[in-house]
Amino acid sequence: MVMTTTTMTAATLADLDTPCALVDEARMQRAIVAMQRRIDALGVALRPHVKTAKCLEVAQRQREAGARGITVSTLKEAAEFSAAGFDDILYAVGLAPQKIGAAATLVRQGCRLKVVVDNVAAAEALAEAARRDGVRLPTLIEVDSDGHRAGVPPDSPLLVPIGQRLHDAGLLAGVMTHCGASYECRGVRELEAMAEQERARCVAAAERLRGAGLPCPIVSVGSTPTATFARALPGVTEVRAGVYVFQDLVMAGLGVCAPEDIALSVLATVIGHQRDKGWVLTDGGWMAMSRDRGTQMQPRDQGYGLVCDEHGAVLEDWVVLQANQEHGIVEHRGGAAAAGDVAARFPIGTRLRVLPNHACATAAQHDGYVVVDGGAVVGRWPRFNGW
């Protein structure tokens, strides 16, 4: 499917080639407004992470709702969004020294790009580029708030030396953290505690820098789960969150949303059956869903996705339990005995929507979104991939 236009073409779901990615615009808009209100009420800025949708039309709606600046996961996202007029951009992956040149080019083109480091070598590379070439990339120090991935712990002996090197070069802009461990929480109490941990450790790092006489204007935290469950954010200046814009089954499993709130789905067509096994074969395989099995470790494993009818109503007991490249195998949770006559229930040619485990991964398998309002196709939005 060629995605070259955002204009409407008169079409219904029946006219679509499958598999394709659908976005229910009303659900998305509700999520955008709800998160913006929540972060507004907490008194800080919302800087959405655009890595989930990689789509200008989506980010424009987040900006219209009140978002301030965006977060990106690649310099390609920075370049695409900067060219489209988003000029306040945080590149939230530790900067490889080899990327300083590309980042500097964006700054020279007018982008207010900020970058992230968590080690002395990268800080020195940035300082050296500033000295040698006048490259000025405001830099946040990544703080490890959960032992999950990158960052220096707030009590690390490296925190102040990194800050000092950046400050000496005129680059220190603050601290940031991402509490990815929030994806492993169970229940509201754990999520609230994780949000507080993320806040407290990032603010502690900021206070240590300030105590050493260094400036720390930005204190940036976030993930969709912690943004959804944070009760108060004293000391924080901004929240980053990405996946909330579409939501997904991992978020539903955490209690962040309900399956009925998920705006992204994959439309697939029934192409066969194995009646004895209760299998329904579709053309929605892992190429369309991604290989992401994010609900595998949750109490309710949703396979490669939860099945809905063509109009988006959840068929609670039907999941894509197996996937090949271009084949999905839909099964009833209760097995063949519970499935009944699958060929009668889901005849060849039936259209199904499948809700994704992980919206970022599923969306990345597509080059655009078909925007739907109930059974009507109301637009097509391109997205981009790559680096």
Next chain:
Amino acid sequence: MVMTTTTMTAATLADLDTPCALVDEARMQRAIVAMQRRIDALGVALRPHVKTAKCLEVAQRQREAGARGITVSTLKEAAEFSAAGFDDILYAVGLAPQKIGAAATLVRQGCRLKVVVDNVAAAEALAEAARRDGVRLPTLIEVDSDGHRAGVPPDSPLLVPIGQRLHDAGLLAGVMTHCGASYECRGVRELEAMAEQERARCVAAAERLRGAGLPCPIVSVGSTPTATFARALPGVTEVRAGVYVFQDLVMAGLGVCAPEDIALSVLATVIGHQRDKGWVLTDGGWMAMSRDRGTQMQPRDQGYGLVCDEHGAVLEDWVVLQANQEHGIVEHRGGAAAAGDVAARFPIGTRLRVLPNHACATAAQHDGYVVVDGGAVVGRWPRFNGW
């Protein structure tokens, strides 16, 4: 990285943006020649599955080596390869009735497209299109040779009725099967037995059709493991195989190849460390590797990929054990104690190649390949994705 040309640009690995997909052309060419010789020696045609690379330059080399026709997994592949002069194409996914129009368009444009069905409803939709619109799509009946996915078992009461309907419409071209269960075999004996099972069941279906007075000129079987281990193929007319062109860690785990034979890798850059844990963080996350964990069920779990140095020499004990969207976490199999000082061994900015679990999935995360010969960049080949 924009992939718009196949011409050389003077470059070395050090000039590349990361992450990016590398293809070692010499390894690929060896695999192409070896498989062609093997299938030639078995006295049947090789019809490569181009879904792995989705790249004209790769398929051209397979054709030059002696391949006859290609296999595709999407009608987009059919359209792209047909436009480039590949006119003998098998679309090897059960045809959804909604796709008959698009398939017919390709036939009218001169493509000798063949399609696949495994049920009466799809056969009748094809027959109806032939009657109504004169659409003539030669059709193979998919045979279930392993209980793994789609297809009718060779002894199914549906086999002959499907064949009869296709034949009455002048569409019956033969039978085909894919023994995906070969991916779960352990050891040469099991693989040889699975190749024989695939052959025997597909030939049995052909014989049943012929016994009912129906023609069955094509008998098409294949997967990379069964193509590699088949000892004889009496009754078969062609073999399909895809992943052999790049090979991958799943194939290495099966004994199809060695890790040193894998032609596809992802080049990534070290962006950080967690020294206490022995972690090396890179910019090669699951967006670059895919979420495929195909070695998880094999005796040797390779995480998200096996790490090599910049020049492709395998670092046997280092694997990408965790991955986020744009972060890979490289760890030593022996844990932090065995890892030593990771910051000294893999300084910030170090380049690493990572071999993929599943070449089809990893390649699909990229819009092209950087072709390398040792440390030299010798070309760039575009690939396409989508439907």
